[in-house]
Amino acid sequence: MxxxxxxxxxxxxxxxxxxxxxxxxxxxxxxxxxxxxxxxxxxxxxxxxxxDVRKSKLGAAIAKGISQIGIKPGSLVLYLGCASGTSASHVSDIVGMEGAVFAVDVAPRSLRDIVPVCAARKNMSPILADAHYPGQYAHRVLQCDVVFQDIAQKDQAEIFLRNCKLFLQKGGFGLLSVKAKSIDITKNPKHLFEMVKQKVEKEMVLVDHRNLEPFEQDHCLFVWKKR
Ligand SMILES: C[S@@+](CC[C@H](N)C(=O)[O-])C[C@H]1O[C@@H](n2cnc3c(N)ncnc32)[C@H](O)[C@@H]1O
The missing domain is CATH 3.30.200.20 (Phosphorylase Kinase; domain 1)
Incomplete structure (x- = not known):
């Protein structure tokens, strides 16, 4: 066919x-x-x-019909938790040569894998850093149209807010992929998603969200807009 x-x-x-x-x-x-x-x-x-939407939370959210991701040709994107670049490379395709992807990961192994990806893609730059401390990479990142975060940490929401405060321009989009089990393995994921929602809602406006099942268990992707 x-x-x-x-x-x-x-x-x-x-x-x-x-x-x-x-x-x-x-x-x-x-x-x-x-x-x-x-x-x-x-x-x-x-x-x-x-x-492959089974290997990408952003892809899974799009497959689940998320209405907006803010990422488009020309966007500047801060990508936290880029790993070896599976999803970040698709973001690089979307933003094209008029845009840029600042790809942050704390694991040297992931950064080693993403370096050749960034070498081939002139709009992507790898940054070895801990997203808990955005001040440490502030000299390498511009004000962005989008902050995307996919990192399995207990304080995912706080890390996200800290980075959005520093790097996201007014009216920009913040995309947060929440892994419930990393916050608290004993609690009901729905309850944890609600907690994250209430925390971030104090500072940003919720645009849309999708539970990522059946592609990812106990994950939810939120799309926020900075006031
Ligand atoms: C689930 S993987 C990301 C997968 C990737 N977003 C994709 O779809 O291709 C989570 C990544 O977050 C990174 N990570 C965890 N804690 C971090 C932190 N504090 N700062 C930056 N990266 C972190 C891990 O090293 C890991 O590579």
Whole structure:
């Protein structure tokens, strides 16, 4: 069957109508190069990378129909918890060469893996740092349109607020992927999501949220807007 790739409702994201369940793509910024073994597809003179939503919380939230992510061509994005770049590379595709991705991770091993990804993608820069201490990388990050966070820490909400305060411009979007089990393994995830919601709501406006099941157990992705 011939696949037709069409624009998704979110800018910079594409989908196919090949009859399979929702398949997402981004236009490959560096044609011919894969990041995590994803499928590459040529269509209309362009190359697209299939976005494996089972390996990406951002991809899962889009597959679950999140209405807004704020990330679009030209956006400056601070990405906290980039790991080896699975999702961050799709963000890099979306923002394109007019945008930039500041990719932060605390684990040297992850940073080692993402360095070649960033070398190939001129809009991505790797930063080895602990997101608890945004002051330590402030000299390497610009004011951003979007702060995205996916890190498994007990104080995920506090880390997120601290980074949004420093790096997110007014009216910018903050995307927080919450892993309930990292906050408290004994508590009901729904209760923990509500606690996070109430904490962040004091400083930011909730735009949308999605529970990420069946792609990820006990995870919720919140989209906030800075007042
Ligand atoms: C679930 S993985 C991120 C996966 C990635 N977002 C993706 O979709 O491709 C979580 C990452 O957060 C990083 N991390 C955990 N605590 C951190 C901290 N305090 N500061 C920065 N990164 C942290 C871990 O090293 C790990 O690579």
């Amino acid at each position: 011939t696949i037709s790739i069409i624009q998704h409702q979110l800018q910079g994201i594409f989908t196919s109508n090949d009859g399979r369940k929702q398949v997402l793509y981004t236009r490959n910024l560096v044609p011919g190069i894969q990041v995590y073994g994803e499928k590459l597809i040529k269509y209309g003179g362009e190359e697209y990378r299939e976005w």
